[in-house]
Amino acid sequence: MSGGEQKPKRYYVGVDVGTGSVRAALVDQSGVLLAFADHPIEKWEPQFNHHEQSSEDIWAACCVVTKKVVQGIDLNQIRGLGFDATCSLVVLDKQFHPLPVNHEGDSCRNVIMWLDHRAVSQVNRINETKHSVLQYVGGVMSVEMQAPKLLWLKENLRETCWDKAGHFFDLPDFLSWKATGVTARSLCSLVCKWTYSAEKGWDDSFWxxxxxxxxxxxxxxxxxxxxxxxxxxxxxxLTPEAARDLGLLPGIAVAASLIDAHAGGLGVIGADVRGHGLVCEGQPVTSRLAVICGTSSCHMGISKDPIFVPGVWGPYFSAMVPGFWLNEGGQSVTGKLIDHMVQGHAAFPELQAKATARCQSIYAYLNSHLDLIKKAQPVGFLTVDLHVWPDFHGNRSPLADLTLKGMVTGLTLSQDLDDLAILYLATVQAIALGTRFIIEAMEAAGHSISTLFLCGGLSKNPLFVQMHADITGMPVVLSQEVESVLVGAAILGACASGDFASVQTDSCVFKTNTCKWPVESCDYSPFL
Ligand SMILES: Nc1ncnc2c1ncn2[C@@H]1O[C@H](COP(=O)(O)OP(=O)(O)O)[C@@H](O)[C@H]1O
Ligand SMILES: O=C(CO)[C@H](O)[C@H](O)COP(=O)(O)O
Known part of the structure; x- marks a missing residue:
């Protein structure tokens, strides 16, 4: 190419399907996010612990956001598309039409969501087998994985669903099929949620x-x-039909996908931290823990050799970073728990009115309210008399006990805005203590973690981030690009296009700039 001529720009589209919404981003070849769009998705809870979605609704939302982020761009410059999604179970018949996953026979609701706990009896029986595949899910299979949900469908919806079913997809694989017509599954989904082994394949004896x-x-x-x-x-x-739906050109490279937490992990774990004085700068990538915190929190730690951590999912080989083993700790509801506690409080209408009057989000308002009432003490000390046990939806890690329930101690008759703010703080602290509990289990089993890398909706809440730094005693790194999960999805598209050799972050030009969140000088020992 001659001197003044510039190479045409190359773009990638990442699509992230979370629990409550679908997001898309247009990312350039340096990993810079140029456009962002989001769109809500429907959720149904037909009975307690049954959570359902619609794959058609989710696909329609993917189309809305993708069309938005590519507006005004020369479509010929879009080189690749990557999807990540929650690990919900999508059920289609032999002609790829949605099948009902409910007693009502509503085929629009053909997705059993990841947080659905309907298959308790099934998972208990699976765990009683003590089959060797269970070693690779922390010793105990979670009700949130796919095998118990499949067994539930077989035992409860034999005629309307099971006998007619032609395809059971993890949601990320459904999206890549919908885009390409290719039914190949991602190693990530199958290893993490379906008991597939990267080394040995399916184990007939388990099924x-x-x-x-x-x-x-x-x-x-x-x-x-x-x-x-x-x-x-x-x-x-991309097939011509999907290209029309998404507003892209047919033939664009589409990548085998990732579960959302894994896309977030990929987006942050290789971040360039030089110049921040962080201890992890001189340490291997295995000293980093990516914490993806949205509706749930997922704690992604990698290692060169397999590490078996009781109650922590994995070790999974090559499921996030190629060539590394992954352990995935988790808290099933974190963002959802904070929303639940705040929205269910008697002072919530007052909070909403005051936050609206100040043009603030309810969380920004609550954080400033806590600053106001803390007086001379560090904010954390407002909760010396109030404690929350956060397992309102069971404990994913490290206790791996779905029967656990939540608890609040130290309540009084008062229900004003101060009480709401303090209950909110105690909930955030309980979640951060849960993260610390998971890290302790991972370290006891052989991990050596020095630094947390947070992303997801909750990482936009400064109180949540500071409590994680203070309570774990570890610095927290936030990516300058807040939508790190989407960067992870775009990395997939970039890799599929052939422009990058691998998704591995050190061989990819995508580098995340970071900002450091130090531990404040607040002593949490009285709480521990
Ligand atoms: N700016 C913010 N401040 C505080 N909390 C936030 C903010 N943005 C999002 N959240 C919280 O993050 C959670 C959703 O995170 P998100 O990553 O969007 O979830 P998901 O991927 O599960 O759809 C919700 O509980 C929401 O209240
Ligand atoms: O199980 C998971 C990852 O393995 C996630 O918790 C699940 O996919 C939901 O994610 P999110 O909280 O981002 O909606």
Whole structure:
């Protein structure tokens, strides 16, 4: 190319399907986010602990946000598309039409969401088998994984769903199929939620032992018998139909996808931290813990050799960073718990009115209110008499006990705005203490973690971030690009396009700039 001529710019689109909304971003070849859009998605809770969605509704939202972020861009410069999503279960018939996952027979609701706890009896029976695959999910399978949900469908919706089903997808794989027509599954989904081994493949004896021998008989065609690493290019790229839906050109490279937490982990764990004086600067990447905090929090730690941490999912090989083992701790509801506590309080209408009057979010208002009432003490000391046990939706890690419930101690008859603010603070602290509990379990098993890398909706809340730094005693690093999960999804598209050799962050030009969140001089020992 001659001197003054500039190479045409290259763009990638990342689509992130969270629990409550779908987001898309247009990202350039340096990892800079140029456009962002989001759109809410429907959720149904037809009965307690049953949570359902619609794959058609989710796809429609993907189309809305993608069209928005590429507006005004020369579509020929868009090189790749990557999806990440929650690990919900999508059920389609043999012609790829939605099937109902509910007693009402409503086929619009064909997705059992990740946080659905309907399959308790099924997961208990699976755990009683003590099958060796359970070693690779922290010793105990979670009700939030796919095998118990599949067994529930077989035992409860035999005629309306199970017998008619042709395809069971993890939501990230559904999206890549919808875009390309390719039914290959991502190694990430199958290893983390479906008991697939990156080294040994499916274990027939597990499926036979738990009563799902049907999958073995048809060579796993319904749950995936072609498996690709995240970022691998799928088929001939975007189909003409999907291109029309999304407002892109047919043939654009589409990547094998990632679960949302894993996309967030990929987006932050390789961040360039030089110049911030952080201890992890001179340490291997295995000293970093990515914490993706949205509706739930997921704690992603990697290692060169497998580490078995009781109650912490994994070790999963190559499920997030190629060549590394992954352990995934988690708290099933964190953002959802904070919203629940705040919105259910008697002073919530007053909070809403006051926040609106100041043009602030309710959380910005609560944070400034806590600053106002803390007087000379550090804010953390407002809760010496009030404590929350945060397992309102069971404990994912490290206790791996879905029967646990939440608890608040230290309540009085007062229900004013100060009480609401203090209850909110105690909830945030309880979640941060839960993270500390998970880190302690990971370290006891062999991890050596020095620094937290946070992303997701809750990382936009300064109180949440500061409490995590203070309570774990570790510095927290935030990416300058707040939508790190979307950067992770775009990395997939960039990799599928062939412009980058691998999703591995040190071999990819995508580098995240960071800002450091130090530990404040607040002594939390009285609480611990
Ligand atoms: N600016 C903010 N301040 C405080 N909390 C926030 C902010 N933005 C989002 N959240 C919280 O983050 C959670 C949602 O995070 P998000 O990553 O969007 O979730 P998901 O990926 O599960 O859809 C909600 O509980 C919401 O209240
Ligand atoms: O299980 C998970 C990852 O393995 C996530 O918790 C689940 O996908 C929901 O994520 P989010 O809180 O971002 O909606």
């Amino acid at each position: 036979k032992m738990v009563g799902l021998e049907d999958f073995v008989a048809d060579n796993y065609s319904k749950i995936g018998n072609q498996v690709l690493p995240p970022g691998a290019s799928l088929g001939n790229g």
